[in-house]
Amino acid sequence: xxxxxxxxxxxxxxxxxxxxxxxxxxxxxxxxxxxxxxxxxxxxxxxxxxxxxxxxxxxxxxxxxxxxxxxxxxxxxxxxxxxxxxxxxxxxxxxxxxxxxxxxxxxxxxxxxxxxxxxxxxxxxxxxxxxxxxxxxxxxxxxxxxxxxxxxxxxxxxxxxxxxxxxxxxxxxxxxxxxxxxxxxxxxxxxxxxxxxxxxxxxxxxxxxxxxxxxxxxxxxxxxxxxxxxxxxxxxxxxxxxxxxxxxxxxxxxxxxxxxxxxxxxxxxxxxxxxxxxxxxxxxxxxxxxxxxxxxxxxxxxxxxxxxxxxxxxxxxxxxxxxxxxxxxxxxxxxxxxxxxxxxxxxxxxxxxxxxxxxxxxxxxxxxxxxxxxxxxxxxxxxxxxxxxxxxxx
Numbered sequence: 001x002x003x004x005x006x007x008x009x010x011x012x013x014x015x016x017x018x019x020x021x022x023x024x025x026x027x028x029x030x031x032x033x034x035x036x037x038x039x040x041x042x043x044x045x046x047x048x049x050x051x052x053x054x055x056x057x058x059x060x061x062x063x064x065x066x067x068x069x070x071x072x073x074x075x076x077x078x079x080x081x082x083x084x085x086x087x088x089x090x091x092x093x094x095x096x097x098x099x100x101x102x103x104x105x106x107x108x109x110x111x112x113x114x115x116x117x118x119x120x121x122x123x124x125x126x127x128x129x130x131x132x133x134x135x136x137x138x139x140x141x142x143x144x145x146x147x148x149x150x151x152x153x154x155x156x157x158x159x160x161x162x163x164x165x166x167x168x169x170x171x172x173x174x175x176x177x178x179x180x181x182x183x184x185x186x187x188x189x190x191x192x193x194x195x196x197x198x199x200x201x202x203x204x205x206x207x208x209x210x211x212x213x214x215x216x217x218x219x220x221x222x223x224x225x226x227x228x229x230x231x232x233x234x235x236x237x238x239x240x241x242x243x244x245x246x247x248x249x250x251x252x253x254x255x256x257x258x259x260x261x262x263x264x265x266x267x268x269x270x271x272x273x274x275x276x277x278x279x280x281x282x283x284x285x286x287x288x289x290x291x292x293x294x295x296x297x298x299x300x301x302x303x304x305x306x307x308x309x310x311x312x313x314x315x316x317x318x319x320x321x322x323x324x325x326x327x328x329x330x331x332x333x334x335x336x337x338x339x340x341x342x343x344x345x346x347x348x349x350x351x352x353x354x355x356x357x358x359x360x361x362x363x364x365x366x367x368x369x370x371x372x373x374x375x376x377x378x379x380x381x382x383x384x385x386x387x388x389x390x391x392x393x394x
Contacts, residue, residue: 048086051075057378062280063364080104090392092385094388106134110161110393113380116142118157119176123272127159136161140176140387145354145381151252151291154353154381160392163364169394180387212366233281233323246292255311256288258353259346262313268369269301269344271310276338277331279304285319285343287312293346301345302370307377308351314342348372356382 021274051071052058058072071078077094090109110131118124119140131138138161145152162168170181177184246252258265284294286309296308312319322337329337348369352361355376363372 001012016166045090048088051078051385055376056181056367060363060367062235064361065248075119090123104226106163108163109386110136110159111139111388111392112159113160113385114157114162116155131161134163136163137167138162140175140179141180143388144254145321145382145384146292146355147183148381148383148387149353150254150356150381150383151258152293152295154295156380156384158384158388160388162392168391170353181391205267233283233319234342243292247318249291252291254286254288255286255290255293259288259311266313266344269347271304271343271345273335273339275304276343280323280326280334282306283343285312285341286310287315289315296346296351296354296377298374299374300351300377308346310343312341312343317341334380348376351376354381355379356384356386 033257046069049069049071050061050065051073052061053072055072059132061068062070084104088107089113091107092111094113112127121144128138138237139291140158141158141160142155143158144155169180170184172181261373282305286293288311292308296304300307313357317340317375321340326334348363351373367375
């Protein structure tokens with residue numbers, strides 16, 4: 001059995017970072033609200049401790065994993081004696097990542113997560129130097145749930161490391177993989193792998209990058225098209241084609257597989273008139289049959305722009321018919337047309353479903369919807385982390 005410790009760094013802000021393993025002594029340093037422990041439950045592992053300073057995240061964690069020791073403190077506040085007493089095999093964490101370098105007995109396994117951009121930071125360079133000095137074999141990734149057929153873009157940096165002489169079962173030294181090893185050809189061809197950090201962004205599809213109107217759905221140049229050819233809304237031809245290609249990618253599940261049944265309680269999630277009028281041209285609107293959604297952030301449900309997709313529940317209404325010449329209408333008529341789309345936010349449960357949390361995972365009654373969104377916005381995808389743990393232990 002692996003014994004785990006998920007550990008979140010100081011100032012984490014909370015989130016679903018708990019992906020525990022069952023039989024590999026692990027220290028959970030990214031408690032979040034249970035995403036790591038949920039992933040760990042896919043493996044035979046025991047979580048020996050979870051660490052986070054966010055009281056709300058800790059309440060959610062205790063609600064779902066009442067038997068796991070939970071330390072409400074920063075990593076810096078944990079003494080070496082406390083660490084050593086845990087006798088763990090694996091640490092799941094987000095930076096800061098200094099503590100394990102001071103341990104008398106190094107863990108056998110590490111899994112580290114951060115936002116995209118960490119791969120080009122000085123902290124990452126220092127981390128790699130430390131891992132090499134300590135004798136770890138490691139592999140870096142930039143991964144999104146879309147590579148597992150999940151219709152949600154959530155690009156994150158991951159690093160797995162193990163204190164063993166045996167190399168990983170795949171060969172990708174000094175490379176940042178943008179897919180899982182079993183999704184590459186056997187030889188992990190260099191043209192499919194990011195050899196250098198600077199090349200990583202070019203190997204990612206446009207759905208995972210800031211949208212570039214000159215980059216097509218297959219990352220090829222489309223400069224022959226007019227740069228500012230807008231259709232309805234504020235979308236270019238290139239953006240529309242990218243979304244069309246995503247929605248026709250049968251390797252990705254449809255959103256409807258992750259949605260709750262529509263009921264009276266859903267009324268609280270519909271966008272208010274003020275938001276419809278102010279942000280209509282900025283919304284990323286998806287239908288249940290779509291195979292895509294943008295990254296949900298901790299501001300979802302409170303802020304509109306850039307925080308995540310919204311769901312069009314009036315599936316028979318065509319967007320083109322609503323947005324065509326809408327800017328020429330008076331405000332009252334504009335609102336009437338926009339209201340026909342019946343746009344609503346994804347519910348916390350639906351976002352949790354996209355993140356891979358099991359149905360039995362829940363929030364205490366005292367946690368508000370806004371607080372749920374904040375925690376989920378700081379979360380990880382359980383399936384992505386579980387697969388990484390499997391690779392790490394394989």
